[in-house]
Amino acid sequence: MISQINEEPRREAIAHIKSLEFDPSRKILVVEGKTDRLFLEHLTSGEIAINTTILEISSVEFHEQISGGNRGKIIYFASLTNKEEERLKFLVDKDYSKYTNDIIPNNVILTDYKDLES
Secondary structure, three states, X not given: OHHHHHOOOOEEHHHHHHHHHHOOOOEEEEEOXXXXXXXXXXXOOOOOOOOEEEEEHHHEEOOOOXXXXXXXXXXXXXXXXXXXXXXXXXXXXXXOHHHOOOOOOOOEEEOOOOOOOO
16 A cells, blocks of 8 residues: 555546646646656756646556557547647557557657657
8 A cells, every 4th residue: 555655646537638628728748658758858858838748648547447558548548539639649659550450549649660769
C-alpha cells in the first residue's frame, strides 16, 4: 500500500475530456511514458504554456482491460474523443505500424521513426 501514496493521482479518461469543456484554454498531449514526456519537456526547454499538459498514459484510469500496452491504451483513449478536438492530441511511437494493420485514429500522431528518441 505504501507505493500507492507516492504514485501520481489517476483520473479517468472522461475526466480529462471534460476538463477541456471547463477550461477553453487547456491543451493536453497524451504520451506513452515518462521518457516521452521528459524528452518533449527537454526539447521545449521546460517552456510549456501553463495551460498545457503533457500527460503520461499511466496517469489515466481505465476500468476496461486494454491490450497493446501503453500504445493500446492511447489508441483506445483517442477513440473515445471527438476527433475534431484540436486541444487533445495523442502521440505514439511508430513502432512497426507500417507492417501491421493497426487502425490509428486521426487525432493520434505517430513518430517518424520507431520511437520518439530516434
